[in-house]
């Protein structure tokens with residue numbers, strides 16, 4: 489099928505609620521490592537990795553091989569029967585995750601992983617209320633949308649009761665109008681205020697992403713999570729750390745984003761990058777917390793721990809360990825960040841550069857003084873980068889943050905290629921603004 493035929497069918501048979509990137513969306517046909525090709529055989533360097541998901545590159549031979557082998561054995565058995573891949577992946581994750589996180593429950597998406605975490609926290613604490621953060625994103629189910637602090641993604645005003653949103657450590661647009669050098673992460677104290685004024689005084693959990701993904705790669709200050717989690721625990725809450733975007737070395741140096749803040753979660757959720765694109769979510773916790781759910785009864789996920797997805801995840805993690813471990817991510821991430829900082833000095837449209845490792849964001853503004861968001865310029869940058877063969881992502885409440893997150897197997901040469909394209913594209917957009 490050609491592009492037009494695919495777009496025509498998309499329009500006719502798929503809900504219009506689907507968002508497509510670019511004014512003329514391109515169907516992708518195949519990929520190899522960091523590159524993808526559309527059906528018209530145009531080649532692109534992929535610096536969004538299917539929303540931070542193809543961790544070890546497209547069509548990775550080790551993942552493909554392991555999946556092929558598994559498909560030839562058994563594709564599905566349900567969790568009613570134990571499976572070798574399922575238990576081996578759970579063991580691997582117990583080794584990689586920090587603290588006492590030892591026992592896993594696999595599902596099919598980040599949404600389900602977060603939802604499972606909320607159910608578990610309520611079972612363990614006996615409390616009902618949850619504190620999440622403004623600008624956060626937790627998925628598309630009723631609980632997921634209610635946890636989300638971003639109006640774009642709360643369609644229909646769906647409300648799950650008992651979820652409160654505290655101020656967000658968004659230093660570039662500080663909700664308290666303070667300076668990050670001297671504020672002492674004052675926004676974290678809003679969690680206490682929210683608990684004392686809008687809940688029963690006891691919460692089930694505080695849920696947060698180490699770096700907010702959809703929110704626009706918002707990166708909290710160093711002190712933030714220690715203060716925030718201490719407050720949550722003081723009021724009986726567990727800390728649910730959503731590593732759906734930040735997990736698996738994405739932030740460099742550490743396997744999981746929260747390790748940069750030196751805080752141990754009680755429950756951690758993961759998805760996206762875990763299986764290089766095969767559907768998977770996981771909720772990992774301590775044996776004691778997991779035990780609290782079984783007292784309330786059983787829970788089942790037909791596809792959770794699927795033998796093919798778990799084979800893909802095992803091969804993905806193995807490949808990361810061999811070719812794209814957190815040390816590698818930190819090194820290439822630094823090169824990316826240095827290059828973006830240089831672009832920041834060159835183009836007034838760039839208001840802020842932030843993030844860690846291979847999760848770097850550029851917030852674009854019309855004016856550095858007023859910080860007026862520049863979403864139209866982001867749209868223009870998308871078209872310019874596409875024309876030059878580079879795929880990027882976007883996010884942020886105002887749609888004015890460029891999200892740059894290539895597969896973790898990116899090399900210095902890939903980073904340089906992307907930076908050069910971004911430089912030229914930014915020059916064109918700056919000139920036209």
Ligand SMILES: Cc1ncc(COP(=O)(O)O)c(C=O)c1O
Nearest residue numbers: 597598599625626627701732733
């Ligand atoms: C931090 C975070 N949590 C949860 C989700 C939901 O994941 P999924 O789209 O796999 O349901 C996402 C998706 O973008 C996310 O970024």
